[in-house]
Each structure stands twice: as C-alpha cells, then as structure tokens.
Amino acid sequence: MNPLAKISAAILIAVPTVHAQTTVDGAAIADEVQGANWLSYGRTYSEQRYSPLKTITDETVKGLGLDWFLELPDQRSLISTPLVVDGMMYFTGSWAKLFAVDLRARKVVWTYDPKVLEIAGDRARIFWDSNRGAAYWKGRLFVATGDGRLIAVDAQTGQEVWSAQTTDPKLPLYINGAPRVFRDKVLIGNGGTEVGSARGYVTAYDTATGKQAWRFYVVPGDPAKGFEDEAQAMAAKTWTGEWWKHGGGGQTWNGLTYDPEFNRFYIGTGNGSPWNRKIRSPGGGDNLFLCAIVALDADTGKYVWHYQTTPGESWDYNSNMDIVLADLTIAGKPVKALMHAPKNGFFYVIDRSTGKLISAEKIGKVTWASHVDLKTGRPVEIPGARYEDGEAMVFPSAFGVHNWPPMSYNKDTGLVYIPTMEMAGWFSDKGMNPVTWHATNFQMDPGVRFTKGDELPIKIDASWLLAWDPVKQKKVWEVKLPGVWNPGTLTTAGNLVLQGRADGKFFVYNAKTGAALWSFNAGLGISSAPITYAVDGKQYVSLLVGWGGAGMSFAGTVTAQHGWAYREQPRRLLTFALESKSVLPASPPPRIPQPVVKEDFKVDPLLAQQGSDIYVRNCTLCHGGSAVSGGYAPDLRESQAPLFLEAFHEVVIKGSRQLQGMPQFKELTDKDLVALQHYIRRQAAKAAKAGALKVDAGK
Numbered sequence: 001m002n003p004l005a006k007i008s009a010a011i012l013i014a015v016p017t018v019h020a021q022t023t024v025d026g027a028a029i030a031d032e033v034q035g036a037n038w039l040s041y042g043r044t045y046s047e048q049r050y051s052p053l054k055t056i057t058d059e060t061v062k063g064l065g066l067d068w069f070l071e072l073p074d075q076r077s078l079i080s081t082p083l084v085v086d087g088m089m090y091f092t093g094s095w096a097k098l099f100a101v102d103l104r105a106r107k108v109v110w111t112y113d114p115k116v117l118e119i120a121g122d123r124a125r126i127f128w129d130s131n132r133g134a135a136y137w138k139g140r141l142f143v144a145t146g147d148g149r150l151i152a153v154d155a156q157t158g159q160e161v162w163s164a165q166t167t168d169p170k171l172p173l174y175i176n177g178a179p180r181v182f183r184d185k186v187l188i189g190n191g192g193t194e195v196g197s198a199r200g201y202v203t204a205y206d207t208a209t210g211k212q213a214w215r216f217y218v219v220p221g222d223p224a225k226g227f228e229d230e231a232q233a234m235a236a237k238t239w240t241g242e243w244w245k246h247g248g249g250g251q252t253w254n255g256l257t258y259d260p261e262f263n264r265f266y267i268g269t270g271n272g273s274p275w276n277r278k279i280r281s282p283g284g285g286d287n288l289f290l291c292a293i294v295a296l297d298a299d300t301g302k303y304v305w306h307y308q309t310t311p312g313e314s315w316d317y318n319s320n321m322d323i324v325l326a327d328l329t330i331a332g333k334p335v336k337a338l339m340h341a342p343k344n345g346f347f348y349v350i351d352r353s354t355g356k357l358i359s360a361e362k363i364g365k366v367t368w369a370s371h372v373d374l375k376t377g378r379p380v381e382i383p384g385a386r387y388e389d390g391e392a393m394v395f396p397s398a399f400g401v402h403n404w405p406p407m408s409y410n411k412d413t414g415l416v417y418i419p420t421m422e423m424a425g426w427f428s429d430k431g432m433n434p435v436t437w438h439a440t441n442f443q444m445d446p447g448v449r450f451t452k453g454d455e456l457p458i459k460i461d462a463s464w465l466l467a468w469d470p471v472k473q474k475k476v477w478e479v480k481l482p483g484v485w486n487p488g489t490l491t492t493a494g495n496l497v498l499q500g501r502a503d504g505k506f507f508v509y510n511a512k513t514g515a516a517l518w519s520f521n522a523g524l525g526i527s528s529a530p531i532t533y534a535v536d537g538k539q540y541v542s543l544l545v546g547w548g549g550a551g552m553s554f555a556g557t558v559t560a561q562h563g564w565a566y567r568e569q570p571r572r573l574l575t576f577a578l579e580s581k582s583v584l585p586a587s588p589p590p591r592i593p594q595p596v597v598k599e600d601f602k603v604d605p606l607l608a609q610q611g612s613d614i615y616v617r618n619c620t621l622c623h624g625g626s627a628v629s630g631g632y633a634p635d636l637r638e639s640q641a642p643l644f645l646e647a648f649h650e651v652v653i654k655g656s657r658q659l660q661g662m663p664q665f666k667e668l669t670d671k672d673l674v675a676l677q678h679y680i681r682r683q684a685a686k687a688a689k690a691g692a693l694k695v696d697a698g699k
C-alpha cells in the first residue's frame, strides 16, 4: 500500500464526524418536544412514552419494514426499554448486561457485564435474568443488578465509574428495575416481598460519586428502635402486632416517576410481606405505605403526601406499575394529573399537586371490591374477598389486571394505552397457623397458598390492549391479545400505538380507532416495549425481542401455550424504517415441551406431595408453577436430568450450572431430590394423560 494513502486514511479516520451533542440533564429529559432522542425509561420524566415524531403515521405505516437487526446470541429475557442519545443506543439485557450500539454503524461498540451470577452465587435463586433498563445522565449510564448493586458506567468507554451496594447481601432483596436520574442524583428501589422477611425502601445516590444522598423506607421498622422520621411514626399507627419481624414489605421494584414541576418523586410501592395480613398485621390496619403512591421531596426524600390504592392488602395487589404525569382538563379545569393502573384493577386519576383522588374506575374484571368511594378515597371491598374463612377466588390474580408492562399516554387522542389481562386468583390459608408462620429467607412463601401445585397447562386468551379515556374514565376501544403476558406500549404523534405480543407478532394500530394497520412476525414472544427515535433526521422504530418477565417464568401453566421453549429461538434487536425491506432469518418454530413418561416409575403420592412443597418454595420462580415451564428454564417434565439422581444432584445440590442461571441449593438433601423426582413424574404423567397442549399459531 502506498504509504501516503495510509497517512491520508489515518487522517480521515481521525477527523470526528460532527453531530450535535446533547447534554443529558434535567432540562433534556423534561423536553417533550424533541423526538430524536429517547433519554429515559418512559422517554421523558412524564413517563408518557409519547413520541412527537410523525413521519411514520397511520397513512405511511404500510411502508414500514425491517431495516436492520442485531443478533444477541448470549441473551435470554429482554424486557428493557432502550435509550437513544445522539445516534447511540444503550440497552440492558439479561442479568443487567449493558450494550452500547452505534445506530449509524449498526454495531455494538461496547458491552459492560456486571457479572451478576458470579457475584450473587446461590442468592441468584430469588431473581430472574430480566432487567428493565438503564438511566443516562451527563455522559454516564446507571444500571442496577439482581445482586443489589447500582453501577455507574462511562457512556463513551463502557468502563465502570463507581458501584454502590444498595441492599444487604444477607437479605432476600434483588433489583430488576430501571433507575431514574434527576438533579445530579440517581434513584433506585428493590424487590423481594415473596422470598423472605424484608422491608422495602428507595435510595438516592450522588451521580458523580455514588455516595448515598437519602433513603425512604416504605414501611415502619421496629418501634423500639425509634422511627427514621415522622412519616414512619404516622405509618406505624396503621399496623398491628409485630409486623417488623416479618419485614412488612412494600418493595418498590418499579413505578418511579420524577416530577420536575414540583421537584418530587412519586413512588409506586409494593405489596405486603407476607401477602397475608392475618400474619403481617393480625389486628388489621391499612399498613401504610404498602400498595400506595407516595410523593417524596426529591432533594431530601421527605414524605409529602400519599394515596393508598389497596389498604390492608392481602393479594399481592402492589402499586409498582408505572405512574404517568399529564396536564388534563377535568370538568373544565386544568389539572396537574397523575395516572396509575396498579394490579388491583382500578385506573386512578390523582391531582398530583395535593395527592387528592379525582376518579377511579375498573379497567378489567375485579371482584375484590365493588368500587372506589370518591368521598373517602377508599375501595369498597366485597365480603369474603380477604379469604376471611380461609379460601377465596377473586379477580384479579396476583398478576393483576395491569402489571409492569408500561402504558402510554397520547395527548392528541387523550387516551391511555394499557396492556390488561383477566385471570382469577385463588388464595388459601386453610390449615396455616398465622401465629407460628414465619418466612424462610431465600424461599418463596407469601403466607398464603396461591397455586394448587398440580394444575395442567392451559390455553388461555384473556388479555387486551385497552384504549382508556382517563378524563371520562371510559373504555374507547380494545383489541384482543393472545395469552395473558403481553408487553408495554408506545404511542406517537403519527396517530399510532405500537405493541409487541406474546405470540411474537409486532403490531401497529390506529391510536384513535384501534384498527390494526401493520404487523411483523418477530419469531419469539415479545416482552419489551418499542421505542422510536431519529438518526440524521430519519425516524426509526426499535424493539428488543426476548421473551421474559414473571408471566413467562412463574406462570408457565398459562404461558407454555406459546411454545417458546427454553432458549430455542434467537434473541434480537430489530429496527424498522419506512421503505425498508430487510428479511429476518426464520426462527425455529414454537415447540410445546413433551413430558417424558416413565412407565416403570411408580409415583408415591406422599413423596410427590413433599416434592410439591419443596418445588413451590424453591423452583416455581423459574421452572414454572405446577412444573410447567413458560420458557425461562428447561421444562423439568421433559428433562432427562431429574431422572437420574446423580445428575440431578450435580445440577441442584452441587450447582454445576450456576453460571448458566441454575442456582445452587446446598441445603437440599438427596431425600429432597427423591421427593422432587416423584413430584416431577406425577406432573409429567398427568400432562401426558391429559394430552399435550398444542402450539397456538396465533392470528
């Protein structure tokens, strides 16, 4: 090569391409008008997920096509919302791995792996690989991990800047939520109400140093130790018994909204630990601040106001769902509104300047309460719903009418687009002693039975994309969706609503009418919300494709129907644009796990029952209720490993697959494994007898 050419090539490379550089600070994240960047989990502080971009519209969307895609071979669950800053995309993948993608070069520039499984060790048994996203502030990214760290990473280099342990590693707490950034601070909560005794809190850290700025506890601690502040003393009056011995709960794993107009945070708080109030607070009580929205001063973390959606909660009806801010006109008056659709099935509109409830209506099937009394702001409960007599069947289930998949709000249509579902919840504490019951840390036990442990997989289509008018509190349209576990939505100024589905299809609808305008087969169940942004003035839509979240792991009996068997389909980032015609390589087709039937294995009913108890406490979280996998982990009914005690021992007790996401259970014995074998064979035989579930091909 001519040496001169070499020099000129070097010079060419050295000249940086000049692009506008955005300083990502509070003013940038509050900016609803710019559409090129997607700077925060919910796009802007309002969490509306509304983009002003409008080249892709209800007219032009028929020309939308796949522009390019990225294979993500080491990934599993992808549930996060990516960020876009000046032509760079940042997203979190499985176990909080961060990816930086150059959207012009269409290449991964760096990745940052927080090595969650190595650090968590056997503590990884209480959380999944899923992570909802990162935050960006002045050139740094912030990501939180399953083992409870909050980490700052340089956005240019992908190098770690600081790391703060936000949870006590001895406690059963984990993080899978996206942090939020504001005024040189970063806020994060945690999860873990079902897996031991723990008390929920949120913590703000200094973005520059990682030093703790403030912490707010969601429930009061032991009164003998003194309360942290007046809010805790007030909350303690709504508890009875020795709640602090059970932790109390309130873990805030999602639902963090910063309000720059009032310089406040609204946090959507978690359910009780345990769920069963008879244990947690035996003399009754509202149990503040469980299942509530609490407004906090963003500079100090001090309590401002609260609104509790489910007083004295007993069904896992947490308020961890997204909190969306909007200026609404209600009865002719402008209102600084806050909108919230928690698990309990009501849609709340609250005046966020005061915390006063404006309206609340049901958005799905709800039988635990008849309505919300607007005078008192309290739900009017249906007698019996609290399993007062030991057992109750109520709507919704612990999965809620709306779960964490985010809703979006479109100011042009005035509508909120909410993924909803309808499932009955069975709750039973028959035969349990509320006085002697105590949680075992790192084991699942919410103080009430909510799965019978032997249900067969079913095909269920009981979910919707609901377009809701928050002012009239009325349904405007709805679209039936497959299964129950469908992801979050995006809405745009092009009169569009975009949403993936559990069956792997990605749909675009007319935001006013709900008419389906366009669809694409992504080849795997979708669990992320799409985003839209612009690079060099051109509008794109991107979507992560990787089946994930509690619905696919925990609720295997209702999600196995889609046939997204463990790690069979490729995980991808898809990017769409007008007039693009790239073709996605076909994915392996869906496959329903086929239980292995061993005619010579005689199931001992007593052993199988013991195995069921061990399974529910230790394995359900990932391998699915009733031993039916929804795709998070291998279906144990079709696995060869549990058939041979030695192999079973290697995997479960020795922990030979820890770095593949199968935690070690040192404390289990070979006797326990034999009981598990009998349970798994019982479940396999039962499913085989009933006939295998067929793959739902979808429409």
Ligand code: HEC
Pocket (backbone or CB within 6 Å): 124, 125, 126, 127, 128, 614, 615, 618, 619, 620, 621, 622, 623, 632, 633, 634, 636, 639, 640, 641, 642, 648, 651, 652, 657, 660, 661, 662, 663, 665, 676
């Ligand atoms: C935190 C999630 C999680 C929990 C809890 C969990 N597993 Fe797993 N398990 C996995 C994953 C993921 C794999 C697949 C690992 C791999 O790819 O090798 C796995 C694999 C296995 C395998 C090997 C299956 C095969 O065919 O390769 C067995 C057996 C198993 N688990 C049994 C159990 C039992 C029994 C329990 C409860 C005591 C349990 N697991 C709890 C996530 C989990």
